[in-house]
Amino acid sequence: MKMKVFAALEIILLLLTTCFSVYRTSKDSIDNIRNDYVCSSYGYNDITLLNWNGADGAYTSGEDAQILLNNADRYIHNIKIAGDISIPEGEIQIFYNDSPGAEFTEEKSIWKSYHISNGCIYITADIYAYDLRLDLTNAEGVSFTLKSITLNDRALRASVYDVAKTSLLPVIVLGLAVVLIMKRSGIKPYIQTMKKYMPLLQNLISRDLKVKYRRSVLGFLWSVLNPLLMALVMNMVFSKLFRFQVDYFATYYLIGSLIFNFVVECTSGSLMSVIYAAPLIKKVYIPKYIFPMEKCAFAFVNMLFGIFAVLVVMLIQGVPFTAKMLLSFIPMIYALIFAFGMGLVLAALTVFFRDVEHLYSVWVTIWMYLTPIIYPEELVASTSVATIMKINPMYYYVHMLRSFMMYGTLPSINEHIICITFSLASLIVGLGLFKKVQDKFILYI
Amino acid sequence: MENAVEIKNVSMKFRMTTQKVDSIKEFAIRKMKKQLHYVDFMALDNISFNVGKGEVVGIIGLNGSGKSTTLKLISGILKPTEGTVKVNGNISPLIELGAGFDYELTARENVFLNGSVLGFSHAEMENKMDEIIEFSELGDFMDTAIKNFSSGMLARLGFSIATNVRPEILIVDEILGVGDFLFQQKCEKRINDMMSGGTTVIIVSHSIDQIKRLCDRVVWLDKGKVKLIGETQIVCNEYSEIKK
Numbered sequence: 189m190k191m192k193v194f195a196a197l198e199i200i201l202l203l204l205t206t207c208f209s210v211y212r213t214s215k216d217s218i219d220n221i222r223n224d225y226v227c228s229s230y231g232y233n234d235i236t237l238l239n240w241n242g243a244d245g246a247y248t249s250g251e252d253a254q255i256l257l258n259n260a261d262r263y264i265h266n267i268k269i270a271g272d273i274s275i276p277e278g279e280i281q282i283f284y285n286d287s288p289g290a291e292f293t294e295e296k297s298i299w300k301s302y303h304i305s306n307g308c309i310y311i312t313a314d315i316y317a318y319d320l321r322l323d324l325t326n327a328e329g330v331s332f333t334l335k336s337i338t339l340n341d342r343a344l345r346a347s348v349y350d351v352a353k354t355s356l357l358p359v360i361v362l363g364l365a366v367v368l369i370m371k372r373s374g375i376k377p378y379i380q381t382m383k384k385y386m387p388l389l390q391n392l393i394s395r396d397l398k399v400k401y402r403r404s405v406l407g408f409l410w411s412v413l414n415p416l417l418m419a420l421v422m423n424m425v426f427s428k429l430f431r432f433q434v435d436y437f438a439t440y441y442l443i444g445s446l447i448f449n450f451v452v453e454c455t456s457g458s459l460m461s462v463i464y465a466a467p468l469i470k471k472v473y474i475p476k477y478i479f480p481m482e483k484c485a486f487a488f489v490n491m492l493f494g495i496f497a498v499l500v501v502m503l504i505q506g507v508p509f510t511a512k513m514l515l516s517f518i519p520m521i522y523a524l525i526f527a528f529g530m531g532l533v534l535a536a537l538t539v540f541f542r543d544v545e546h547l548y549s550v551w552v553t554i555w556m557y558l559t560p561i562i563y564p565e566e567l568v569a570s571t572s573v574a575t576i577m578k579i580n581p582m583y584y585y586v587h588m589l590r591s592f593m594m595y596g597t598l599p600s601i602n603e604h605i606i607c608i609t610f611s612l613a614s615l616i617v618g619l620g621l622f623k624k625v626q627d628k629f630i631l632y633i
Numbered sequence: 634m635e636n637a638v639e640i641k642n643v644s645m646k647f648r649m650t651t652q653k654v655d656s657i658k659e660f661a662i663r664k665m666k667k668q669l670h671y672v673d674f675m676a677l678d679n680i681s682f683n684v685g686k687g688e689v690v691g692i693i694g695l696n697g698s699g700k701s702t703t704l705k706l707i708s709g710i711l712k713p714t715e716g717t718v719k720v721n722g723n724i725s726p727l728i729e730l731g732a733g734f735d736y737e738l739t740a741r742e743n744v745f746l747n748g749s750v751l752g753f754s755h756a757e758m759e760n761k762m763d764e765i766i767e768f769s770e771l772g773d774f775m776d777t778a779i780k781n782f783s784s785g786m787l788a789r790l791g792f793s794i795a796t797n798v799r800p801e802i803l804i805v806d807e808i809l810g811v812g813d814f815l816f817q818q819k820c821e822k823r824i825n826d827m828m829s830g831g832t833t834v835i836i837v838s839h840s841i842d843q844i845k846r847l848c849d850r851v852v853w854l855d856k857g858k859v860k861l862i863g864e865t866q867i868v869c870n871e872y873s874e875i876k877k
Contacts, residue, residue: 384752385749385752386754387745387748387749387752387753387754387755388749388750388752390749390755391745391746391749391755392746395735395738395742395746398737398738398742399735399737399738402737468750469710470710471710471726472708472710472726472750472751473708473709473710473724474750540655541655541656541657541660542655542656543656543657543658544657547657627712630710630711631647631648632655
């Protein structure tokens with residue numbers, strides 16, 4: 189019963205999110221026309237051009253062309269500069285400060301590569317700035333006429349086609365692949381048994397939920413409160429104490445930990461699942477994969493509760509809601525498949541070697557620090573840790589969820605391919621190993 | 634006659650390490666020191682027999698003759714090392730009553746949980762709920778957490794679920810000692826009803842009287858081998874002989 193109420197709440201929240209994002213989008217398209225160029229971004233219109241020696245809005249080579257944008261005071265995801273451009277692709281230097289009147293210093297400058305398409309320069313900035321200045325250093329020796337400049341605090345709107353191509357297509361491909369793997373492994377008779385035991389799966393999940401929430405006064409609220417309090421602590425420690433340069437740190441942390449904790453809950457739950465089910469396995473025949481599967485499904489339900497916490501923090505911090513948040517389920521499903529495969533391996537190993545549990549808990553701690561959850565990705569970008577980060581599957585799931593939920597960007601198809609590869613590899617290894625040794629479980633539990 | 638259970642050339646071998654190794658650390662050390670010794674134990678050695686649909690078959694034998702192993706093979710808990718076990722129809726094992734009870738949940742919730750363990754959906758259990766409550770005589774306690782139940786109450790609930798799901802094959806392992814004598818009579822009557830209703834029943838018991846009363850045929854196992862299969866009367870008489 190309770191479950192249905194939560195599911196309904198979840199759906200209502202998602203619908204609200206959508207409405208909100210549509211509202212924000214329409215607000216986004218206000219253009220303020222000033223002279224012959226346009227600066228748009230929620231009514232923002234304080235712009236100065238320095239060293240632009242040509243006629244109004246034109247630049248012909250000389251000193252660095254500078255564009256000064258005062259009182260922006262926002263998180264800027266990307267910048268679009270439109271005009272008559274003949275410069276090659278290169279890098280642009282962005283100076284910025286994060287409080288009014290502060291100096292532009294070398295520390296507060298970043299080099300960003302840009303790309304040109306449709307006569308516009310696109311720069312992905314990903315910074316919070318109060319004022320900012322763009323230096324088109326590399327554009328020396330060329331002429332340039334500015335027509336408009338747009339600051340976006342989230343990615344440019346993607347068309348339905350883009351979404352379908354870069355996000356839904358990979359999911360469909362994944363679905364087909366999973367079906368194919370299952371067919372190849374002679375699944376037909378298994379599906380029959382699986383159907384027969386679906387009620388058991390449901391019952392076990394609802395039992396776990398009841399046992400988890402029945403004994404506490406606040407019940408399910410803990411699922412929301414716990415991450416909220418954690419976010420509060422992390423926010424204080426890391427953004428105030430260590431001064432990490434991450435915008436919306438609490439949200440950044442919470443999204444990362446949402447999916448990381450989900451995978452950890454799946455895997456460490458699965459790890460002991462077969463052993464805890466020993467009384468049952470010894471008495472009746474039950475397909476044994478049901479137990480890791482149940483733990484993963486249970487963790488998935490818990491993660492859905494956790495989304496509430498993320499939404500609350502996003503509202504408090506004023507992170508813009510976008511329609512792309514609705515695609516957040518994609519990395520979650522990738523992570524689920526990955527975690528299930530890993531859970532199968534761990535469950536099987538633990539039956540034979542009980543100390544896997546302790547080894548795994550050590551690994552979880554290491555894993556957490558290898559994944560950019562409490563620290564910004566850029567912090568390790570230029571160190572050797574970056575290489576490890578790149579072979580860490582968790583990094584991709586965390587990254588993709590942040591793209592959808594927080595930045596409102598569409599991950600590239602490559603990211604999807606990497607995620608799917610990790611998920612499928614884990615699933616294949618998990619199923620293979622589990623199937624091979626499951627008949628021996630009974631002798632060891 | 635169609636067979637409900639076909640056991641063909643089945644052997645069951647347990648491999649046991651002489652000392653239990655259950656950690657990676659220990660495994661690695663012993664492997665290096667070459668101290669991993671295994672002892673093979675043949676619980677069942679090439680046994681074959683069939684159980685026809687609707688038949689009541691008893692399995693007898695001394696302790697350690699492989700009776701329970703055979704039952705576990707039939708119910709699918711164990712997989713045979715060699716040979717095949719074929720089962721047609723759904724099984725309700727009474728090897729131990731109330732498999733999968735969760736003590737934190739109420740009796741009613743446990744009916745659904747136990748039902749799903751046996752492979753029955755929520756709706757199916759809903760239909761059987763009244764019968765289960767009536768038979769177990771636990772009407773007033775259905776919404777009590779079963780951690781507060783006595784062992785007799787638990788057994789009644791378990792027996793009631795296992796027999797009310799109307800399995801095609803019922804496996805009974807020394808359980809007719811449930812509750813007071815009135816309930817015991819009720820249980821035996823229930824099993825008799827099921828037998829006449831065409832349910833295949835496989836019984837393991839040390840009580841020759843019970844076997845004689847209930848079974849059509851008897852399989853006598855001895856040290857993992859089939860010693861004798863046949864009419865209840867003949868096998869039971871032979872079996873009684875060695876007792877003397």
